[in-house]
Amino acid sequence: MSIGVDSKEIQEHFNKLFSSILIEQQKINKIKAADEDKKEVLAQKLKEYEQLKGRGFFFPFMASGRGHGPFVELVDGSVKYDLINAIGVNLLGHSHPLFIKANLEAATSDAMMCGNLLSYQEPYELSKEILGRLTKSRLKHFWLACSGSFSNDSALKLLWQKKAPNYRLIAFEKAFAGRSIAMQDVTYNAGYREGMPKSIEVDHVPHYDYKNPDKALEKTINALDALIAKNGNTYSAITLELIQGEAGFIYGTKEYYKGICEWAKKNGIYIWVDEVQSFGRTHELFAFQMFDLDQYVDVVTIGKVLQAAGTFYTEELNPKPGLIAGTFNGSLAALNAGKLTVKYLSEGHFYGKDGRIADLERKFFSKFKTLAESTCKGKLNYYGGVGTMLSFEVGDASTDLTNKFLKKLFENGIIAFSAGKDPVRVRFLLPLPLLDEHIDEIFSILEKTILEVVV
Ligand SMILES: Cc1ncc(COP(=O)(O)O)c(C=O)c1O
Structure with missing residues (x-):
């Protein structure tokens, strides 16, 4: 044990x-319908909670606190496959032994939270563990935050301080960067900032055109050149969400991203990669490592799978004292879990061509292919993504049909979520502990649901 009091x-x-x-947690090991006597309890709690929040939920979902691996139990006693994992948080699945350990260890300590005037061994150990995985890059420092959005705000501030007064920012079309006042302008979808004043200057350029890959780089570079021609070189940075989650997992190739990074370096524009959703989930610990961008990155932000969030930056970008701070780093349990997660993922056989993540991707693609070519021909028209970030389109890929499909899928025992707009995709953020028998069952539920919903 690493923290708090200890004795025999x-x-x-x-x-x-x-x-x-x-x-006890391992007993939650297969999907199951709700218990008759608990259905009303879930409905009542959700109704009250919705009133407290002032808004309804997409799914009638409230977890009971019991779950194991890919399975999660709801307050009504039903058990479902959790293939969205709180939009990407629980990569290790439910009640992973490391998390039970992290929680118990934290209980031996004398506080709940760590912070900048509340420093403990956990943030230090987590920072050391994770920076140790970045030795091929120039990233030297790591500043913790309590959300992906806040880690992005810290990134922006230190980039601005270095490049003042060049405050303009470049982002990809369809990007999602979070909910803070600054990040809602980086996010492409205007529906997420209805009624908001514009607070920062962001120019969006087309991301990788997967329908015309040969011309994709040229198209983006032309748009980038046009920005400089129009606004002069008034840019601080370009932010790259390498695998766009909200867009339904659109991503480019190594050559494409290298071309963009070269352009940015040539123009003296810093490269900031947003890995809040992709961290841990692709063929390397960081997606930028999968795309061989180590030498280019100046700032990287992460969240979700880490159970914490934070900003990595180079020596050159280390901000002046006073610019970034805050009360909390995260809870002792979460930071402990973050450290254990990084160690486990890095030292286990998860990454690379033969790693567990590539293996899961292959298995899912092969099953999707079979469905698309057989019983679901014409009803499952696209599948794609990378690693544990997979998506597919059902029927006409409209919002109405996809939402109907997601709700039916939930009833049938699988939790997934949507992504993108024109087309709308079904998004999976898979947990790692999926066995072959689970995958077989997941695909028979998918087939049944597609046939029920898409006529
Ligand atoms: C790419 C990306 N950036 C930033 C965020 C914001 O993170 P958070 O919700 O923790 O503030 C998200 C969240 O989904 C994300 O996917």
């Missing part, structure tokens, strides 16, 4: 508690 007695209780919790 605590160790004994710890070991017993750890195995008792795991044994």
